[in-house]
Amino acid sequence: MKSLKLAAVTVALFTAITQAHADQTNLVQTLHVRLSAMKQGGTTTNRNVVITSVDTDRLDTRQIIGGIGAATGNSFSSTSRLVLVSPVAGGNPSIEIRDASSKVDVTGFFVFEQIGGSVTRGVHFLRTGDSFQTTYSIQRLALQDFPGYPSLALHFDVRGLGVDTVNSREEAGPPLEFRAEVSGSGDSNGSPIVIHGSINTSGGTIEVVTGGGDGTS
Numbered sequence: 358m359k360s361l362k363l364a365a366v367t368v369a370l371f372t373a374i375t376q377a378h379a380d381q382t383n384l385v386q387t388l389h390v391r392l393s394a395m396k397q398g399g400t401t402t403n404r405n406v407v408i409t410s411v412d413t414d415r416l417d418t419r420q421i422i423g424g425i426g427a428a429t430g431n432s433f434s435s436t437s438r439l440v441l442v443s444p445v446a447g448g449n450p451s452i453e454i455r456d457a458s459s460k461v462d463v464t465g466f467f468v469f470e471q472i473g474g475s476v477t478r479g480v481h482f483l484r485t486g487d488s489f490q491t492t493y494s495i496q497r498l499a500l501q502d503f504p505g506y507p508s509l510a511l512h513f514d515v516r517g518l519g520v521d522t523v524n525s526r527e528e529a530g531p532p533l534e535f536r537a538e539v540s541g542s543g544d545s546n547g548s549p550i551v552i553h554g555s556i557n558t559s560g561g562t563i564e565v566v567t568g569g570g571d572g573t574s
Contacts, residue, residue: 513543
């Protein structure tokens with residue numbers, strides 16, 4: 358699987374940290390999903406007019422966490438988060454649900470990958486060392502059943518234009534921001550749905566996992 362990759366500038370920022378530890382260094386970001394799902398509505402007849410409707414439901418991170426919690430037997434709180442954990446040294450990212458001090462790896466319920474290549478626009482100032490970089494690519498996010506667990510009530514497969522941005526001047530902010538406008542299809546409780554919306558990451562915390570290896574696996 359071709360996974361969503363960290364921008365080269367981000368990797369460079371933390372190479373020194375990775376080399377200084379035998380443990381694995383990860384970038385942890387909150388993953389937000391904001392989707393609208395259109396599903397078939399009912400049919401009404403008013404004299405000689407037959408009207409068939411389409412209903413719209415909101416699909417977001419909270420519903421995804423709730424659905425995975427039901428399938429895995431976990432009761433996640435309202436403050437739980439879906440997070441993307443990316444090894445700084447390279448390698449496939451994982452997706453976790455974090456709730457207070459607990460961490461549940463839910464990568465198997467997702468496909469998060471880049472489709473095809475990417476193009477990058479950037480500016481680097483030689484005198485100050487400041488750099489600005491924007492990378493464009495097609496990204497895919499899918500929510501799927503995970504073997505060994507009950508089926509989810511919700512499934513979807515969306516993709517669209519993803520934008521990664523890096524700004525070296527934002528020292529207090531996240532080292533990498535990502536956003537994609539997506540569309541696709543899926544099903545909710547067995548009924549087909551058509552989906553559009555956005556996915557994005559926010560924040561950026563560096564974590565060192567003891568005995569996590571070099572991050573290349």
